[in-house]
Amino acid sequence: MGTPLGDFIRAKRDSIQPQTLGLPDRGRRRAPGLRRQDLAARAGISVEYLTRIEQGRDRNPSVAVVNALADALSLSPSERDHLRHLTKITGGECTAHPLSPLSSRHVRAGVVQTLRLLEPGMAVLTNRLGDILAHTRAYESVVDGSGLLDAEAPNLTRYVFTDARARSLFADWEEVADEQAFDLRLSYSAENAERFTAELASFAGSDLTRRLNRHVVPPRGVLRLSHPAGCELRLERExxxxxxxxxxxxxxxxxxxxxxxxxxxxxxxPRHGTLRVIS
Known part of the structure; x- marks a missing residue:
């Protein structure tokens, strides 16, 4: 059985053409992309060890090995961050903070205070499942009328994949859907993630499952919103x-x-209040 770390490394290897790394074209092969022996040589590890990592039989690569694989695959900064995260949830030595077994809905008092300090700015607190836990008044104003906050327990992932209004709100719906599916994959170590995914997949169908099977880190560029009031908004995200x-x-x-x-x-x-803490 594979692991998120092994799946990502194998997917990146399959997506790389040897010529882009200055490697010779060795002719036709059964699988696309970079050969396992070429990646192992670039990373300075054995083919056997790389095979064990990709197949999930070695879940504890060292920091040095993870960094070497990132260099060998020529990963971007965001892809390197993702690789380190996958190492954490797979059980490697790169863990800086223990991950909670659940995607928490509890909002710490300090986070609430931080949101208050961000008023009148636009800010929202979510977990990896897409639950919208708290937000500022200005955030509510930019999504007002879209239906995103209508549910008793709003969930951005569910909204994106199951509410037709999402395709009107998000001008680049495909990119936003990629982002939500990617974040959902990061919760695979949580006990409730698989239950949520199974529930959502029955409604979202291939729009979700196809994205969950990809291993592409979304660029998260400018977010474009088509506000129901007729405004076109372009938003940077921090x-x-x-x-x-x-x-x-x-x-x-x-x-x-x-x-x-x-x-x-x-x-x-007109809005109700200045900050809504949902959970």
Whole structure:
């Protein structure tokens, strides 16, 4: 049985053409991409050891081996971060913080206070399953009328894959769907992640399952929203990870003057309260 770490390394190896790394073309082969022996040689490890990692028979590669594989695969900074995270959940030595067995819905008092300090900015707190746990008033204003916050326990992942209004709200729905599926994969060590995935997959179908089987780190560029009020918003995102809780605090910043002006108009529309803590 494989592991998230082994699956990612194998998928990246299969996606690399040898010529891009200056390696000779060895002719036709059964599988696409970089040969296992070529990757092992570039990383300075044995083919047998690489095979054990890819097949999930070795779940504890050292920090040096993980870094060597990242160099050998020419991973981008975001892909290197992902590789380190996969090493954590697989049980390797790179673990800096123990991951919670559950994707927590509890919001620490300090996080609530941080959100209050971010007012009147746009910010939301979610866990890896996509549960929206808390948000500022301005965040509510930019999604108002979209249906995202209508549920008693709003969930961004469920909304993206099962609510038709999501395809209208998110101008780049495909990219947003990739991001949500990717974040869901990061919760695979949580006890409730598989239950949630099974429940969601029955409604989302191939839109979700196809993405869960990919191992591509999404770029997370500018988020484009088509607000129901007729505004087109372009938002930069800054993310603060809370690893102990498997939560993330996302702050949205206008990417241009037109968006800043539109957000200011939306922010002054009537709302209830200044901060909503859902859980």
């Amino acid at each position: 993310t603060l990870e809370l690893p102990a809780e498997q939560q993330q605090l996302i702050v949205y910043l206008p990417a241009d003057d037109a968006t800043a002006q539109a957000v200011e108009r939306l922010r002054h529309l």
